[in-house]
Amino acid sequence: MHKVAIVGGGATRCGKREATWRDLIQEAGKAMFANIPNLSPKDVDSLFVGAAEPGRFAFLSHVAPLVAECLGIMPRKVLARTELMCASGQAAIRYAWACVASGLSDVAVAFGAEKMYMPDMAEAQTNMSCVLDREWDGVNALSAPPFFAMTAQRHMHEFGTTEEQMAQVCVKNHKYSALNPLAQFPKEVTVEDVLKSLMVAPPLKLLDCSGITDGAAGVVLVRAEDAKKYTDAPMYLIGSGQANIGNNVNNLASLSEWIPLKIAAKEALQSAKITLSDVDIAELHDCFTISEIMEYEAFGWCERGKGGKFIEEGQSCIGGKVAVNPRGGLLGCGHPLGATAILQAIDIMQQFRGEVPKGRHVQDAEVAVAHNLSGPANVHSILVYSR
Amino acid sequence: MLDFYPLQDPKTTEVSQFFQNLKQGKLTTTKCKKCGQLLWPPRILCANCHSNELEWVDLGTEGELYAFTEVRIGAPLGMVQDAPFCVGLIRIGGLTISSRIDNAKYDQLKIGDKLQLKIVELADGRVFFRFTKPQ
Numbered sequence: 234m235h236k237v238a239i240v241g242g243g244a245t246r247c248g249k250r251e252a253t254w255r256d257l258i259q260e261a262g263k264a265m266f267a268n269i270p271n272l273s274p275k276d277v278d279s280l281f282v283g284a285a286e287p288g289r290f291a292f293l294s295h296v297a298p299l300v301a302e303c304l305g306i307m308p309r310k311v312l313a314r315t316e317l318m319c320a321s322g323q324a325a326i327r328y329a330w331a332c333v334a335s336g337l338s339d340v341a342v343a344f345g346a347e348k349m350y351m352p353d354m355a356e357a358q359t360n361m362s363c364v365l366d367r368e369w370d371g372v373n374a375l376s377a378p379p380f381f382a383m384t385a386q387r388h389m390h391e392f393g394t395t396e397e398q399m400a401q402v403c404v405k406n407h408k409y410s411a412l413n414p415l416a417q418f419p420k421e422v423t424v425e426d427v428l429k430s431l432m433v434a435p436p437l438k439l440l441d442c443s444g445i446t447d448g449a450a451g452v453v454l455v456r457a458e459d460a461k462k463y464t465d466a467p468m469y470l471i472g473s474g475q476a477n478i479g480n481n482v483n484n485l486a487s488l489s490e491w492i493p494l495k496i497a498a499k500e501a502l503q504s505a506k507i508t509l510s511d512v513d514i515a516e517l518h519d520c521f522t523i524s525e526i527m528e529y530e531a532f533g534w535c536e537r538g539k540g541g542k543f544i545e546e547g548q549s550c551i552g553g554k555v556a557v558n559p560r561g562g563l564l565g566c567g568h569p570l571g572a573t574a575i576l577q578a579i580d581i582m583q584q585f586r587g588e589v590p591k592g593r594h595v596q597d598a599e600v601a602v603a604h605n606l607s608g609p610a611n612v613h614s615i616l617v618y619s620r
Numbered sequence: 621m622l623d624f625y626p627l628q629d630p631k632t633t634e635v636s637q638f639f640q641n642l643k644q645g646k647l648t649t650t651k652c653k654k655c656g657q658l659l660w661p662p663r664i665l666c667a668n669c670h671s672n673e674l675e676w677v678d679l680g681t682e683g684e685l686y687a688f689t690e691v692r693i694g695a696p697l698g699m700v701q702d703a704p705f706c707v708g709l710i711r712i713g714g715l716t717i718s719s720r721i722d723n724a725k726y727d728q729l730k731i732g733d734k735l736q737l738k739i740v741e742l743a744d745g746r747v748f749f750r751f752t753k754p755q
Contacts, residue, residue: 249749257638296653347719353684355696355697356697358694358695358697359696361696361698362624362696366661367624367696368624368625368626368661369626369660369717369718370718371624371659371696372624372625372626372705372748373718373719373720374691374695374696374699374705374707374720375707375718376696378691378694379689379691379707383687383688383689383708383709384687386687386688386689386731387687390677390722390731431693432692433692433693433694434689434690434691434692434694435689435692435726436689445746481660481661482709482716482717482718483661483715483716483718488687488709490656508745546623
Protein backbone atom coordinates (compact mmCIF):
# COMPACT_ATOMS: atom_id res chain seq x y z
CA MET A 234 0.00 0.00 0.00
CA HIS A 235 1.30 3.42 -0.97
CA LYS A 236 0.84 6.40 1.33
CA VAL A 237 -1.53 8.85 -0.35
CA ALA A 238 -1.63 12.65 -0.38
CA ILE A 239 -4.17 15.24 -1.41
CA VAL A 240 -2.25 17.89 -3.33
CA GLY A 241 -4.94 20.47 -3.93
CA GLY A 242 -8.56 21.18 -4.55
CA GLY A 243 -11.18 23.74 -5.40
CA ALA A 244 -14.87 24.40 -4.92
CA THR A 245 -17.82 26.56 -5.81
CA ARG A 246 -19.52 28.89 -3.39
CA CYS A 247 -22.43 26.98 -1.85
CA GLY A 248 -26.03 28.05 -1.61
CA LYS A 249 -29.02 28.66 -3.83
CA ARG A 250 -27.06 29.09 -7.04
CA GLU A 251 -28.26 30.47 -10.37
CA ALA A 252 -26.47 27.60 -12.05
CA THR A 253 -27.16 24.11 -13.36
CA TRP A 254 -25.44 20.86 -12.27
CA ARG A 255 -23.23 21.24 -15.36
CA ASP A 256 -22.38 24.88 -14.53
CA LEU A 257 -21.40 23.93 -10.97
CA ILE A 258 -18.97 21.17 -11.99
CA GLN A 259 -17.20 23.48 -14.45
CA GLU A 260 -16.82 26.19 -11.80
CA ALA A 261 -15.43 23.72 -9.23
CA GLY A 262 -13.22 21.98 -11.80
CA LYS A 263 -11.61 25.25 -12.84
CA ALA A 264 -10.93 26.13 -9.19
CA MET A 265 -9.47 22.68 -8.53
CA PHE A 266 -6.99 22.76 -11.43
CA ALA A 267 -6.11 26.41 -10.73
CA ASN A 268 -5.05 25.30 -7.25
CA ILE A 269 -2.50 22.84 -8.75
CA PRO A 270 -0.69 24.69 -11.56
CA ASN A 271 1.64 21.76 -12.32
CA LEU A 272 -1.23 19.37 -12.98
CA SER A 273 -2.83 19.00 -16.39
CA PRO A 274 -6.25 17.37 -16.83
CA LYS A 275 -4.45 14.90 -19.13
CA ASP A 276 -2.43 13.63 -16.12
CA VAL A 277 -5.59 12.43 -14.36
CA ASP A 278 -6.11 8.70 -14.97
CA SER A 279 -9.03 8.06 -12.59
CA LEU A 280 -12.14 10.00 -11.67
CA PHE A 281 -14.78 9.43 -9.00
CA VAL A 282 -17.83 11.65 -8.85
CA GLY A 283 -19.75 11.73 -5.58
CA ALA A 284 -23.34 12.55 -6.42
CA ALA A 285 -26.25 11.39 -4.29
CA GLU A 286 -29.27 11.89 -6.52
CA PRO A 287 -28.43 13.63 -9.82
CA GLY A 288 -31.04 11.40 -11.47
CA ARG A 289 -33.77 12.99 -9.37
CA PHE A 290 -32.46 16.49 -8.65
CA ALA A 291 -31.10 17.29 -12.11
CA PHE A 292 -32.56 14.49 -14.27
CA LEU A 293 -29.03 13.35 -15.13
CA SER A 294 -27.49 9.95 -14.68
CA HIS A 295 -24.12 8.51 -15.85
CA VAL A 296 -22.58 11.74 -14.62
CA ALA A 297 -18.93 10.68 -14.19
CA PRO A 298 -18.20 10.91 -17.94
CA LEU A 299 -20.05 14.24 -18.00
CA VAL A 300 -17.57 15.64 -15.47
CA ALA A 301 -14.67 14.12 -17.44
CA GLU A 302 -15.90 15.74 -20.64
CA CYS A 303 -16.48 19.17 -19.10
CA LEU A 304 -13.03 19.23 -17.46
CA GLY A 305 -11.00 17.70 -20.30
CA ILE A 306 -10.17 14.57 -18.34
CA MET A 307 -9.70 11.24 -20.17
CA PRO A 308 -9.99 8.50 -17.53
CA ARG A 309 -8.11 5.31 -18.41
CA LYS A 310 -7.85 3.46 -15.08
CA VAL A 311 -11.01 3.73 -12.98
CA LEU A 312 -14.10 5.86 -13.54
CA ALA A 313 -17.35 5.82 -11.58
CA ARG A 314 -20.02 7.84 -9.84
CA THR A 315 -20.08 7.05 -6.12
CA GLU A 316 -23.33 7.11 -4.16
CA LEU A 317 -23.61 6.88 -0.42
CA MET A 318 -26.25 9.57 0.00
CA CYS A 319 -24.92 12.27 2.35
CA ALA A 320 -21.49 10.58 2.34
CA SER A 321 -21.27 10.28 -1.46
CA GLY A 322 -18.32 12.69 -1.57
CA GLN A 323 -16.46 10.74 1.07
CA ALA A 324 -17.12 7.59 -0.96
CA ALA A 325 -15.41 9.33 -3.91
CA ILE A 326 -12.36 10.14 -1.77
CA ARG A 327 -12.25 6.62 -0.35
CA TYR A 328 -12.36 5.03 -3.83
CA ALA A 329 -9.72 7.42 -5.19
CA TRP A 330 -7.57 6.71 -2.16
CA ALA A 331 -7.88 2.94 -2.60
CA CYS A 332 -6.93 3.21 -6.29
CA VAL A 333 -3.85 5.33 -5.64
CA ALA A 334 -2.81 3.34 -2.56
CA SER A 335 -3.01 0.09 -4.48
CA GLY A 336 -0.86 1.40 -7.33
CA LEU A 337 -3.70 1.03 -9.83
CA SER A 338 -3.95 4.78 -10.34
CA ASP A 339 -1.26 7.49 -10.45
CA VAL A 340 -3.44 10.59 -10.30
CA ALA A 341 -7.06 10.34 -9.18
CA VAL A 342 -9.66 13.07 -8.84
CA ALA A 343 -12.35 12.81 -6.18
CA PHE A 344 -15.13 15.14 -7.21
CA GLY A 345 -18.54 15.85 -5.76
CA ALA A 346 -21.59 17.80 -6.86
CA GLU A 347 -25.23 18.29 -6.00
CA LYS A 348 -27.83 20.60 -7.46
CA MET A 349 -30.67 20.54 -4.93
CA TYR A 350 -32.69 23.65 -5.76
CA MET A 351 -35.47 22.66 -8.17
CA PRO A 352 -38.30 24.57 -9.84
CA ASP A 353 -40.72 22.89 -7.40
CA MET A 354 -39.16 22.44 -3.95
CA ALA A 355 -41.78 19.84 -2.97
CA GLU A 356 -40.07 17.63 -5.53
CA ALA A 357 -36.73 18.20 -3.79
CA GLN A 358 -38.29 17.18 -0.46
CA THR A 359 -39.72 14.10 -2.16
CA ASN A 360 -36.26 13.12 -3.43
CA MET A 361 -35.03 13.06 0.16
CA SER A 362 -37.79 10.62 1.12
CA CYS A 363 -36.46 7.58 -0.75
CA VAL A 364 -33.26 7.57 1.31
CA LEU A 365 -34.68 5.73 4.28
CA ASP A 366 -36.30 2.40 3.36
CA ARG A 367 -38.82 3.93 0.95
CA GLU A 368 -41.62 1.33 1.10
CA TRP A 369 -41.54 0.86 4.89
CA ASP A 370 -40.10 4.10 6.39
CA GLY A 371 -40.17 6.69 3.59
CA VAL A 372 -43.85 5.83 3.15
CA ASN A 373 -44.37 7.15 6.68
CA ALA A 374 -42.80 10.49 5.69
CA LEU A 375 -39.51 9.58 7.32
CA SER A 376 -37.14 11.85 5.49
CA ALA A 377 -34.22 13.35 7.39
CA PRO A 378 -35.97 15.99 9.57
CA PRO A 379 -38.60 13.68 11.12
CA PHE A 380 -36.06 10.91 11.69
CA PHE A 381 -33.52 13.20 13.37
CA ALA A 382 -36.35 14.89 15.30
CA MET A 383 -37.14 11.52 16.91
CA THR A 384 -33.43 10.95 17.51
CA ALA A 385 -33.29 14.31 19.31
CA GLN A 386 -36.44 13.48 21.27
CA ARG A 387 -34.91 10.22 22.54
CA HIS A 388 -31.63 11.96 23.44
CA MET A 389 -33.55 14.63 25.36
CA HIS A 390 -35.74 11.97 27.01
CA GLU A 391 -32.87 9.71 28.06
CA PHE A 392 -30.17 12.26 28.92
CA GLY A 393 -31.85 15.60 29.52
CA THR A 394 -30.30 17.28 26.49
CA THR A 395 -32.00 20.64 25.89
CA GLU A 396 -33.14 22.63 22.87
CA GLU A 397 -30.83 25.44 24.03
CA GLN A 398 -27.82 23.11 23.94
CA MET A 399 -28.74 22.01 20.42
CA ALA A 400 -29.10 25.67 19.42
CA GLN A 401 -25.58 26.35 20.69
CA VAL A 402 -24.20 23.96 18.04
CA CYS A 403 -25.80 26.12 15.36
CA VAL A 404 -24.50 29.32 16.98
CA LYS A 405 -20.92 27.98 17.10
CA ASN A 406 -20.93 26.75 13.52
CA HIS A 407 -22.41 29.98 12.18
CA LYS A 408 -19.74 31.92 14.05
CA TYR A 409 -17.22 30.13 11.83
CA SER A 410 -19.27 30.08 8.61
CA ALA A 411 -19.54 33.88 8.92
CA LEU A 412 -15.81 33.84 8.08
CA ASN A 413 -16.10 31.37 5.19
CA PRO A 414 -16.58 32.91 1.73
CA LEU A 415 -17.87 29.57 0.34
CA ALA A 416 -20.60 29.25 2.98
CA GLN A 417 -24.31 29.25 2.21
CA PHE A 418 -25.07 31.06 5.50
CA PRO A 419 -22.15 33.42 6.17
CA LYS A 420 -23.68 35.18 9.15
CA GLU A 421 -23.80 34.74 12.89
CA VAL A 422 -26.97 33.70 14.71
CA THR A 423 -28.00 33.70 18.38
CA VAL A 424 -29.56 30.97 20.51
CA GLU A 425 -32.77 33.00 20.43
CA ASP A 426 -32.70 33.08 16.60
CA VAL A 427 -32.50 29.29 16.54
CA LEU A 428 -35.23 28.77 19.14
CA LYS A 429 -37.56 31.21 17.37
CA SER A 430 -37.01 29.81 13.89
CA LEU A 431 -39.79 27.96 12.09
CA MET A 432 -40.70 24.57 13.57
CA VAL A 433 -39.94 21.88 10.98
CA ALA A 434 -40.49 18.69 12.99
CA PRO A 435 -40.51 19.20 16.76
CA PRO A 436 -38.14 19.55 18.52
CA LEU A 437 -36.16 20.52 15.38
CA LYS A 438 -36.52 24.04 14.07
CA LEU A 439 -35.29 25.43 10.77
CA LEU A 440 -31.91 26.50 12.19
CA ASP A 441 -31.39 23.06 13.74
CA CYS A 442 -31.32 21.71 10.16
CA SER A 443 -28.64 22.04 7.49
CA GLY A 444 -29.78 23.63 4.25
CA ILE A 445 -30.85 22.56 0.82
CA THR A 446 -27.73 23.46 -1.13
CA ASP A 447 -26.19 23.67 -4.59
CA GLY A 448 -22.44 23.16 -4.75
CA ALA A 449 -19.52 21.25 -6.24
CA ALA A 450 -15.91 20.57 -5.28
CA GLY A 451 -12.94 18.43 -6.24
CA VAL A 452 -9.59 17.26 -4.82
CA VAL A 453 -6.63 15.47 -6.40
CA LEU A 454 -4.96 12.41 -4.88
CA VAL A 455 -1.48 11.08 -5.71
CA ARG A 456 1.10 8.83 -4.07
CA ALA A 457 2.83 10.67 -1.20
CA GLU A 458 6.21 10.26 -2.93
CA ASP A 459 4.87 12.20 -5.94
CA ALA A 460 3.13 14.92 -3.93
CA LYS A 461 5.95 17.47 -3.98
CA LYS A 462 5.71 17.61 -7.78
CA TYR A 463 2.41 19.40 -7.29
CA THR A 464 2.59 21.30 -4.00
CA ASP A 465 4.85 22.26 -1.11
CA ALA A 466 2.03 21.58 1.33
CA PRO A 467 0.40 18.20 0.68
CA MET A 468 -2.16 16.79 3.10
CA TYR A 469 -1.75 13.11 3.89
CA LEU A 470 -4.54 10.59 4.24
CA ILE A 471 -3.39 8.52 7.20
CA GLY A 472 -6.39 6.51 8.33
CA SER A 473 -10.02 5.61 7.80
CA GLY A 474 -12.96 3.89 9.39
CA GLN A 475 -16.41 3.02 8.17
CA ALA A 476 -19.25 1.00 9.67
CA ASN A 477 -22.86 0.19 8.86
CA ILE A 478 -25.54 -1.45 10.99
CA GLY A 479 -28.98 -2.02 9.48
CA ASN A 480 -31.10 0.02 7.09
CA ASN A 481 -34.77 -0.02 8.11
CA VAL A 482 -35.27 1.93 11.36
CA ASN A 483 -36.27 -1.31 13.11
CA ASN A 484 -32.82 -2.71 12.42
CA LEU A 485 -30.71 0.18 13.76
CA ALA A 486 -28.47 -0.61 16.71
CA SER A 487 -29.85 2.28 18.79
CA LEU A 488 -31.61 5.61 18.28
CA SER A 489 -29.85 7.54 21.03
CA GLU A 490 -26.33 6.17 20.61
CA TRP A 491 -24.53 5.87 17.28
CA ILE A 492 -22.84 2.51 17.67
CA PRO A 493 -21.61 2.28 14.04
CA LEU A 494 -19.84 5.61 14.62
CA LYS A 495 -18.14 4.25 17.73
CA ILE A 496 -16.89 1.31 15.65
CA ALA A 497 -15.77 3.52 12.74
CA ALA A 498 -14.04 6.03 15.02
CA LYS A 499 -12.08 3.32 16.81
CA GLU A 500 -10.98 1.85 13.48
CA ALA A 501 -10.05 5.30 12.10
CA LEU A 502 -7.85 6.18 15.07
CA GLN A 503 -6.21 2.74 15.16
CA SER A 504 -5.48 2.70 11.44
CA ALA A 505 -3.93 6.19 11.71
CA LYS A 506 -1.99 5.07 14.78
CA ILE A 507 -3.20 8.04 16.80
CA THR A 508 -5.34 8.65 19.86
CA LEU A 509 -8.25 11.03 20.21
CA SER A 510 -6.07 13.59 22.00
CA ASP A 511 -3.95 13.88 18.82
CA VAL A 512 -6.93 15.25 16.88
CA ASP A 513 -6.76 19.05 16.51
CA ILE A 514 -9.64 19.56 14.07
CA ALA A 515 -12.83 17.52 13.68
CA GLU A 516 -15.07 18.16 10.70
CA LEU A 517 -18.19 16.37 11.94
CA HIS A 518 -21.39 15.78 9.99
CA ASP A 519 -23.74 18.30 11.64
CA CYS A 520 -26.69 17.68 9.31
CA PHE A 521 -28.77 18.53 12.38
CA THR A 522 -27.67 20.11 15.66
CA ILE A 523 -28.38 16.88 17.56
CA SER A 524 -26.00 15.03 15.20
CA GLU A 525 -22.95 16.97 16.33
CA ILE A 526 -23.87 16.41 19.99
CA MET A 527 -24.12 12.65 19.47
CA GLU A 528 -20.86 12.65 17.51
CA TYR A 529 -18.90 14.17 20.44
CA GLU A 530 -20.14 11.18 22.44
CA ALA A 531 -19.51 8.43 19.90
CA PHE A 532 -15.96 9.61 19.15
CA GLY A 533 -15.35 9.71 22.89
CA TRP A 534 -14.62 13.39 23.51
CA CYS A 535 -17.23 13.12 26.25
CA GLU A 536 -19.29 10.41 27.91
CA ARG A 537 -22.53 9.09 26.46
CA GLY A 538 -25.33 11.54 27.19
CA LYS A 539 -22.96 14.44 27.99
CA GLY A 540 -22.77 15.93 24.50
CA GLY A 541 -25.15 18.75 25.40
CA LYS A 542 -22.97 19.76 28.31
CA PHE A 543 -19.88 19.53 26.06
CA ILE A 544 -21.13 22.25 23.70
CA GLU A 545 -22.53 24.28 26.61
CA GLU A 546 -19.06 24.39 28.16
CA GLY A 547 -17.56 25.52 24.85
CA GLN A 548 -15.35 22.45 24.61
CA SER A 549 -15.96 22.01 20.88
CA CYS A 550 -14.96 25.62 20.01
CA ILE A 551 -11.52 26.59 18.77
CA GLY A 552 -9.43 26.69 21.94
CA GLY A 553 -11.56 23.99 23.62
CA LYS A 554 -10.87 20.26 23.88
CA VAL A 555 -11.17 19.86 20.10
CA ALA A 556 -12.05 22.36 17.36
CA VAL A 557 -15.24 21.00 15.84
CA ASN A 558 -16.35 22.35 12.47
CA PRO A 559 -14.13 25.44 12.21
CA ARG A 560 -15.21 25.46 8.53
CA GLY A 561 -18.73 26.33 9.65
CA GLY A 562 -20.16 22.84 9.37
CA LEU A 563 -23.08 21.74 7.27
CA LEU A 564 -25.28 24.01 9.39
CA GLY A 565 -23.34 27.11 8.33
CA CYS A 566 -21.92 26.13 4.96
CA GLY A 567 -24.83 24.12 3.57
CA HIS A 568 -24.96 20.46 2.58
CA PRO A 569 -24.63 19.82 -1.15
CA LEU A 570 -24.71 16.07 -0.49
CA GLY A 571 -22.11 14.75 -2.96
CA ALA A 572 -19.80 17.74 -2.47
CA THR A 573 -19.87 17.94 1.34
CA ALA A 574 -16.96 15.61 2.15
CA ILE A 575 -14.82 17.21 -0.56
CA LEU A 576 -15.53 20.65 0.93
CA GLN A 577 -14.47 19.34 4.35
CA ALA A 578 -11.20 17.99 2.89
CA ILE A 579 -10.39 21.27 1.13
CA ASP A 580 -11.00 23.30 4.27
CA ILE A 581 -8.81 21.02 6.39
CA MET A 582 -6.05 21.38 3.77
CA GLN A 583 -6.42 25.15 3.95
CA GLN A 584 -6.30 24.98 7.75
CA PHE A 585 -2.99 23.10 7.54
CA ARG A 586 -1.71 25.61 4.98
CA GLY A 587 -2.77 28.59 7.10
CA GLU A 588 -5.05 29.86 4.34
CA VAL A 589 -8.21 30.41 6.41
CA PRO A 590 -9.18 33.66 8.18
CA LYS A 591 -7.80 34.23 11.67
CA GLY A 592 -11.12 33.92 13.51
CA ARG A 593 -11.55 30.32 12.46
CA HIS A 594 -7.91 29.24 12.10
CA VAL A 595 -6.81 26.38 14.36
CA GLN A 596 -3.19 27.24 15.19
CA ASP A 597 -0.54 24.57 14.60
CA ALA A 598 -3.07 21.88 13.73
CA GLU A 599 -1.37 18.63 12.74
CA VAL A 600 -4.18 16.05 12.62
CA ALA A 601 -7.84 16.23 11.57
CA VAL A 602 -10.74 13.82 11.29
CA ALA A 603 -13.49 14.25 8.71
CA HIS A 604 -16.76 12.44 9.34
CA ASN A 605 -19.93 11.91 7.34
CA LEU A 606 -23.04 10.00 8.24
CA SER A 607 -25.65 8.87 5.78
CA GLY A 608 -29.21 7.57 5.84
CA PRO A 609 -30.76 7.12 9.29
CA ALA A 610 -27.24 7.37 10.81
CA ASN A 611 -26.83 3.68 10.02
CA VAL A 612 -23.63 4.39 8.06
CA HIS A 613 -20.69 6.39 9.39
CA SER A 614 -17.58 7.16 7.34
CA ILE A 615 -14.38 8.74 8.64
CA LEU A 616 -11.08 9.85 7.09
CA VAL A 617 -8.02 10.96 9.05
CA TYR A 618 -5.78 13.65 7.57
CA SER A 619 -2.40 14.98 8.65
CA ARG A 620 -0.23 17.85 7.61
CA MET B 621 -45.53 5.55 -11.73
CA LEU B 622 -44.10 4.28 -8.48
CA ASP B 623 -45.26 6.04 -5.34
CA PHE B 624 -44.22 5.62 -1.71
CA TYR B 625 -46.43 2.61 -1.02
CA PRO B 626 -45.21 -0.95 -1.61
CA LEU B 627 -46.45 -2.95 -4.58
CA GLN B 628 -48.75 -5.57 -3.13
CA ASP B 629 -50.26 -8.17 -5.44
CA PRO B 630 -48.65 -11.54 -6.17
CA LYS B 631 -47.68 -10.40 -9.67
CA THR B 632 -45.45 -7.66 -8.25
CA THR B 633 -44.08 -8.94 -4.95
CA GLU B 634 -43.20 -12.21 -3.27
CA VAL B 635 -44.44 -10.92 0.11
CA SER B 636 -48.01 -10.23 -1.00
CA GLN B 637 -49.19 -12.37 1.94
CA PHE B 638 -48.32 -9.44 4.23
CA PHE B 639 -50.91 -7.29 2.49
CA GLN B 640 -53.51 -10.05 2.38
CA ASN B 641 -53.05 -10.45 6.13
CA LEU B 642 -53.28 -6.68 6.56
CA LYS B 643 -56.61 -6.64 4.68
CA GLN B 644 -57.88 -9.02 7.35
CA GLY B 645 -56.78 -6.67 10.11
CA LYS B 646 -53.58 -8.51 10.96
CA LEU B 647 -50.14 -6.92 11.12
CA THR B 648 -47.68 -9.72 10.44
CA THR B 649 -44.09 -10.29 9.46
CA THR B 650 -41.78 -13.12 8.51
CA LYS B 651 -39.87 -15.27 10.99
CA CYS B 652 -37.18 -17.78 10.11
CA LYS B 653 -38.26 -21.35 10.84
CA LYS B 654 -34.63 -22.48 11.01
CA CYS B 655 -32.93 -19.93 13.27
CA GLY B 656 -35.92 -18.14 14.76
CA GLN B 657 -34.89 -14.66 13.55
CA LEU B 658 -37.78 -12.19 13.36
CA LEU B 659 -37.42 -10.20 10.12
CA TRP B 660 -38.80 -6.72 9.44
CA PRO B 661 -39.78 -5.68 6.88
CA PRO B 662 -41.10 -9.03 5.51
CA ARG B 663 -38.54 -10.99 3.52
CA ILE B 664 -38.12 -14.03 1.32
CA LEU B 665 -34.64 -14.74 2.73
CA CYS B 666 -33.47 -14.90 6.33
CA ALA B 667 -30.66 -12.33 6.61
CA ASN B 668 -29.22 -14.29 9.53
CA CYS B 669 -28.95 -17.85 8.14
CA HIS B 670 -30.04 -17.44 4.49
CA SER B 671 -32.84 -19.95 4.81
CA ASN B 672 -35.93 -19.46 2.64
CA GLU B 673 -38.10 -21.33 5.12
CA LEU B 674 -39.95 -18.42 6.64
CA GLU B 675 -43.32 -18.32 8.38
CA TRP B 676 -45.82 -15.51 8.96
CA VAL B 677 -46.25 -14.41 12.56
CA ASP B 678 -48.88 -12.07 13.99
CA LEU B 679 -47.47 -8.97 15.70
CA GLY B 680 -50.70 -8.04 17.49
CA THR B 681 -52.68 -4.82 17.25
CA GLU B 682 -51.50 -2.78 20.24
CA GLY B 683 -48.19 -0.94 20.21
CA GLU B 684 -46.28 1.36 22.53
CA LEU B 685 -44.99 4.74 21.38
CA TYR B 686 -41.17 4.86 21.53
CA ALA B 687 -40.52 8.19 19.75
CA PHE B 688 -42.58 10.64 17.71
CA THR B 689 -42.62 13.94 15.90
CA GLU B 690 -44.95 15.95 13.69
CA VAL B 691 -44.30 16.67 10.02
CA ARG B 692 -45.06 20.39 9.78
CA ILE B 693 -43.15 21.50 6.69
CA GLY B 694 -41.24 19.63 4.00
CA ALA B 695 -43.69 16.75 3.50
CA PRO B 696 -43.09 14.91 0.22
CA LEU B 697 -45.46 15.04 -2.75
CA GLY B 698 -48.53 12.94 -2.07
CA MET B 699 -48.43 13.83 1.64
CA VAL B 700 -48.24 17.64 1.48
CA GLN B 701 -52.02 17.98 1.80
CA ASP B 702 -51.99 15.88 5.00
CA ALA B 703 -49.51 18.09 6.90
CA PRO B 704 -49.27 18.63 9.78
CA PHE B 705 -49.41 14.96 10.78
CA CYS B 706 -47.67 12.83 13.39
CA VAL B 707 -45.25 9.99 12.79
CA GLY B 708 -43.64 7.73 15.32
CA LEU B 709 -41.63 4.65 16.13
CA ILE B 710 -43.85 2.03 17.68
CA ARG B 711 -42.83 -1.01 19.69
CA ILE B 712 -44.97 -3.98 18.74
CA GLY B 713 -44.41 -7.74 18.76
CA GLY B 714 -40.68 -7.42 19.43
CA LEU B 715 -40.11 -4.83 16.68
CA THR B 716 -39.73 -1.03 16.62
CA ILE B 717 -41.36 0.10 13.40
CA SER B 718 -42.18 3.46 11.88
CA SER B 719 -45.76 4.49 11.26
CA ARG B 720 -47.96 7.47 10.78
CA ILE B 721 -50.13 8.25 13.80
CA ASP B 722 -53.68 9.32 13.07
CA ASN B 723 -56.15 10.94 15.38
CA ALA B 724 -53.59 12.86 17.48
CA LYS B 725 -51.71 16.13 17.46
CA TYR B 726 -48.11 16.40 18.65
CA ASP B 727 -49.05 17.92 22.02
CA GLN B 728 -51.47 15.06 22.74
CA LEU B 729 -48.82 12.34 22.50
CA LYS B 730 -46.17 11.17 24.94
CA ILE B 731 -43.53 8.45 24.95
CA GLY B 732 -45.06 5.23 26.29
CA ASP B 733 -48.58 5.87 24.96
CA LYS B 734 -50.55 2.78 23.95
CA LEU B 735 -51.55 2.95 20.28
CA GLN B 736 -53.95 0.87 18.23
CA LEU B 737 -53.34 -0.61 14.76
CA LYS B 738 -55.39 0.93 11.96
CA ILE B 739 -55.67 -0.27 8.36
CA VAL B 740 -55.97 2.38 5.65
CA GLU B 741 -57.18 1.64 2.14
CA LEU B 742 -55.62 3.58 -0.74
CA ALA B 743 -57.61 4.82 -3.74
CA ASP B 744 -56.35 1.98 -5.93
CA GLY B 745 -57.30 -0.74 -3.46
CA ARG B 746 -53.87 -1.22 -1.90
CA VAL B 747 -53.72 -1.15 1.90
CA PHE B 748 -51.24 0.04 4.50
CA PHE B 749 -51.04 0.31 8.26
CA ARG B 750 -51.06 3.25 10.62
CA PHE B 751 -51.61 3.60 14.35
CA THR B 752 -54.13 5.70 16.24
CA LYS B 753 -54.43 6.95 19.77
CA PRO B 754 -57.62 5.52 21.31
CA GLN B 755 -59.93 8.34 22.40
